[in-house]
Amino acid sequence: MNQTISISLSNPRRASASRDLLMLEQRGWRPYTGYVTAANAVAFLGRMLYGEETDNNWSERTDCGMTGEDMVTGIFAYPAYPDLAYQIAASYGILSEGVREEIEQEEVLQFSLEDEASTKYPSQGIISAEPLGDLYDAGGGIVPIPAISIEQDKVTLSRAVYGSIRITYRVLRDTYILTVTRRDPETTVENFYSSVAYAWYDGGGDWLTVEAPPGADEFDSECGWSSGLGSATWPDDEHNRPVSSGADRRIVIEYCSGVVWSDKTWETFES
């Protein structure tokens, strides 16, 4: 987990509405990144118990969010208009060239007798709008959906209403690939992959703390495995608690495949 501490006197993160022309966002890690999922476990046991062949590298079955030794993630920049000239950088790591695309974004906006709302991303234009349920005016009367205009992230209705409106709008998005190489463990204590992405233009900018995938510092690209220090304990009432027995049994199992090589029992007799 990255640790970045941000302290501010006011709230300068988004400088001001008029200058708020660029927004940064990190592409989210897929669910279960860094974890052994139930499906992973079933596949692993299938191989161990029944010799099911799938692939030979168990760590590859778990999505560690890493590419080899590097953390690779997507950084999205959303400019308010196509000609916005901005620069982007990261405090640590290498950013690729940006790839621009126009995407459709869907949002549900809530109005409580208001005629304005904000979208999450700066808009390039509205595609559609539909009320979710009825819309009401100040007197409680049902009203048709008012005319909607949108500029950057500001949505304006022709009249104040109470209700929800789902809108679909166009968003300009530049995608950058950030590659972060693990810091030298000889000189680094923790937060091996931490980085801050920032972008700026004439008069404003935005930044974000890059989130590393879960367990990145701990496992690197081997998130499915551990250092292997687990141990067995035997509660008093454990019915399989080892006891002195009249036989010794030795089972030899091949470590990687789990195939039982031999299983021998030697009877021992008390003299």
Add this chain to the structure above:
Amino acid sequence: MTTQSLSIALTGQDTGADTALERFVRLENWAWKMEAQYANYYDLYQMLTGARGGVSAWTYVPADCPISVQDGVVTVALPFYSYPSSFDFSYSVSTSIGTLGEPTRISEAREFDLVLDHATRIVLPYAVEAPSLEWQSPAFDRDWRVTDQPTITVEGNNSLRLSHACWGVVRLKCLAQGYLHTVQIRLVKQTTEEDENGDLNTTGYKIENLACSATAAWQSLPDEAGNTELETEVLEVEVPRCVEDYLATCEDGLPVMDVIGPDGKSKTVVYYSTCTGNIIHTTHNA
């Protein structure tokens, strides 16, 4: 509840009251590793090979999971830190449950990115020794124009002073000064047994929703009239998932397994302990 009082003076440090602008104690959870909280292939392999060797997989405790079972008593050891803003005042640490052991004075190497978000003074999360700073970005003014990087000086031993405000990223390396505390919580497992009348009786504590809070308390700096007041910091001590999972399997020790008889109508109900696998009780319904 157990309480400890702590007061240790650092030597060679500028911790005088005249430089102390504020006084606080920050509590911080132990950073549990993922391998202590979530099963991985190694754990599965150990449980599988154990089961093949005749040892129940229930007995396996993942690496670094702070739980032990002895004589029917589950002991959970939960560490946490306290970081005072300086070492020239006393404070107490207590926990809502469990027994606090003797604290250990620590000086841990820490390293993190610090975003200078137009502040001219930054209070660090702990008192530090041997701090070093390295710029990771240019400095920007409020209009995001590149500006001179300010001079950064360490004030007291717990804050940074910048010669002028800017946005920028610096990497701070330091030795964090504080204490490591460990609270030991002993729990008697809840078990269900059949008595001589054939009734099921449950004994022991129900060990679910384990929650422990730690509180640090200290006297504030005197105000203009010389008055002080008691200030506190509370931390919900993090319980690793492996502990919760272990305790959850022993929550009531009474899951039910139904078996339909050979005639397709009669039903056998088997009660067994999820902790041990032992059959506790069996009933037959025609």
